[in-house]
Amino acid sequence: MQKYLLLILITFVSCTKENTAAEECMTCEQNFLIVGLTFGECGGDCSHLYKLEDGKLYADTEATWWSPSDDPSFDSSPIDNSLALTEITDLEAEFPEYLTETSETYFGCPDCGDWGAIHVFKMIDGKRKYWTLDNALESNPEEIQAWTKRVQTLIFELLN
Numbered sequence: 001m002q003k004y005l006l007l008i009l010i011t012f013v014s015c016t017k018e019n020t021a022a023e024e025c026m027t028c029e030q031n032f033l034i035v036g037l038t039f040g041e042c043g044g045d046c047s048h049l050y051k052l053e054d055g056k057l058y059a060d061t062e063a064t065w066w067s068p069s070d071d072p073s074f075d076s077s078p079i080d081n082s083l084a085l086t087e088i089t090d091l092e093a094e095f096p097e098y099l100t101e102t103s104e105t106y107f108g109c110p111d112c113g114d115w116g117a118i119h120v121f122k123m124i125d126g127k128r129k130y131w132t133l134d135n136a137l138e139s140n141p142e143e144i145q146a147w148t149k150r151v152q153t154l155i156f157e158l159l160n
Contacts, residue, residue: 032038032090034072034121035151037135038047040111048155049074049119052088057081059158067112072121079158089155091147092122098143099131107141108134 033049036049049060049072056078079085110117110132118133135152137145 031123033088033095033122034119035088035091036072036119037116037152037155038119039114039116040112041114047072048159050079050084050088050155050158052085052092055085055089057085057088069106081158084154084158086150087150091150091154094147096144096147098141100129100138105130106132108136108139110134118148118155120151 028083032051032053034049034051036047038048039046044064045062046064047060049062051058051060051074058074058076059076061073099122103128113136116135118135120131120133122129129144133144133148133151134140137149137152140148
């Protein structure tokens with residue numbers, strides 16, 4: 001009987017520790033917004049991603065191409081551009097409810113005509129979410145077209 005009691009106690013303690021660790025991990029996750037534009041068939045730097053985290057804006061360090069299956073990497077020094085920081089902060093604050101409510105993660109036909117694909121990552125309820133949007137804005141749902149246009153404009157301004 002003592003063996004069973006000990007087994008139950010060990011199981012309970014180990015589960016409690018795992019749950020606590022998972023909760024701690026979720027609370028330690030940073031809120032962020034990543035937006036970017038990539039091109040599948042291009043020469044040179046084909047990936048332009050920007051991350052808002054802790055009130056700072058960072059550019060990616062991807063030299064040529066980035067795959068959505070990989071975590072993008074970012075420079076450790078923030079971009080010194082107050083207008084871009086204000087705009088991406090506003091984009092995060094006005095994040096489309098449509099994206100958070102839909103189960104769809106892929107819209108239109110991104111980069112089908114060599115016009116690029118817009119990528120969006122956001123931490124929502126402790127989970128990292130990811131969407132691919134068409135850079136041809138009219139191919140996206142109407143509910144997100146204006147927001148996507150602002151993302152597109154921000155990226156083009158940061159590239160120049």
